[in-house]
Amino acid sequence: xxxxxxxxxxxxxxxxxxxxxxxxxxxxxxxxxxxxxxxxxxxxxxxxxxxxxxxxxxxxxxxxxxxxxxxxxxxxxxxxxxxxxxxxxxxxxxxxxxxxxxxxxxxxxxxxxxxxxxxxxxxxxxxxxxxxxxxxxxxxxxxxxxxxxxxxxxxxxxxxxxxxxxxxxxxxxxxxxxxxxxxxxxxxxxxxxxxxxxxxxxxxxxxxxxxxxxxxxxxxxxxxxxxxxxxxxxxxxxxxxxxxxxxxxxxxxxxxxxxxxxxxxxxxxxxxxxxxxxxxxxxxxxxxxxxxxxxxxxxxxxxxxxxxxxxxxxx
Numbered sequence: 001x002x003x004x005x006x007x008x009x010x011x012x013x014x015x016x017x018x019x020x021x022x023x024x025x026x027x028x029x030x031x032x033x034x035x036x037x038x039x040x041x042x043x044x045x046x047x048x049x050x051x052x053x054x055x056x057x058x059x060x061x062x063x064x065x066x067x068x069x070x071x072x073x074x075x076x077x078x079x080x081x082x083x084x085x086x087x088x089x090x091x092x093x094x095x096x097x098x099x100x101x102x103x104x105x106x107x108x109x110x111x112x113x114x115x116x117x118x119x120x121x122x123x124x125x126x127x128x129x130x131x132x133x134x135x136x137x138x139x140x141x142x143x144x145x146x147x148x149x150x151x152x153x154x155x156x157x158x159x160x161x162x163x164x165x166x167x168x169x170x171x172x173x174x175x176x177x178x179x180x181x182x183x184x185x186x187x188x189x190x191x192x193x194x195x196x197x198x199x200x201x202x203x204x205x206x207x208x209x210x211x212x213x214x215x216x217x218x219x220x221x222x223x224x225x226x227x228x229x230x231x232x233x234x235x236x237x238x239x240x241x242x243x244x245x246x247x248x249x250x251x252x253x254x255x256x257x258x259x260x261x262x263x264x265x266x267x268x269x270x271x272x273x274x275x276x277x278x279x280x281x282x283x284x285x286x287x288x289x290x291x292x293x294x295x296x297x298x299x300x301x302x303x304x305x306x307x308x309x310x311x312x313x314x315x
Contacts (some may be wrong), residue, residue, distance in 0.1 A: 032076035048074035050090030053147030167191035259291035
């Protein structure tokens with residue numbers, strides 16, 4: 001059978017409404033996990049970037065505990081190179097929820113000397129691990145809830161929902177704990193903690209269907225907008241003071257959107273006219289490359305780049 005083209009998918013979707021009944025089961029599982037974290041740990045926190053996945057988790061947390069009653073703080077590790085549309089939205093959403101927002105900066109780690117860049121233009125994305133581990137030590141967090149999903153990248157597909165980290169913050173992929181019948185082993189030794197991923201079993205399509213169903217507000221850069229870009233290594237690199245064009249590169253203005261949002265120095269948009277969640281659902285149906293594979297320069301350094309970072313304490 002031949003794969004459907006995007007116009008054919010658009011035609012099919014307009015003729016038949018795409019089912020989202022499976023979202024109830026995914027939401028129920030996520031709510032259960034969020035409540036399990038609150039019950040099993042003394043000092044959990046929810047990693048909150050202002051991105052689409054963390055906003056989906058926040059909606060599930062509202063359903064788990066009630067509006068304005070999320071029982072753990074929101075934690076953001078800021079590289080100092082984040083898109084302003086996202087950080088502004090992060091602050092706005094935290095204020096609306098009356099949630100405690102803790103922000104720790106890679107720049108503060110640089111000032112302390114715990115982070116040293118190889119050169120001024122180096123991406124700070126990988127160095128978030130240091131700042132995160134410092135925040136864990138500062139607040140004595142024993143569980144961090146993250147929005148990673150298994151469909152994003154092969155190293156994330158290996159990881160358990162309750163992912164144990166040793167006293168150095170490291171992940172051991174060959175020593176993970178079984179998770180049978182949704183029973184989670186949450187025992188910790190002093191200095192250890194867990195990373196918990198309540199939406200591990202969601203896909204990018206599920207996330208966008210849920211955003212559409214729940215009418216979840218997002219930062220504007222997730223939708224189609226005009227942006228100056230250059231083509232580099234098969235990606236559209238946004239032209240910013242942090243990512244200027246290189247010698248010989250031609251800049252052009254294209255209509256783009258971001259499938260995933262991270263540090264400006266390593267996150268790229270994709271060409272798109274999708275201006276609503278419903279339109280993005282249709283685009284996602286036709287996508288044959290994961291969102292990180294299509295947009296993240298830091299994942300293209302090697303086949304095992306994400307797994308190595310996760311072993312060193314990355315999200």
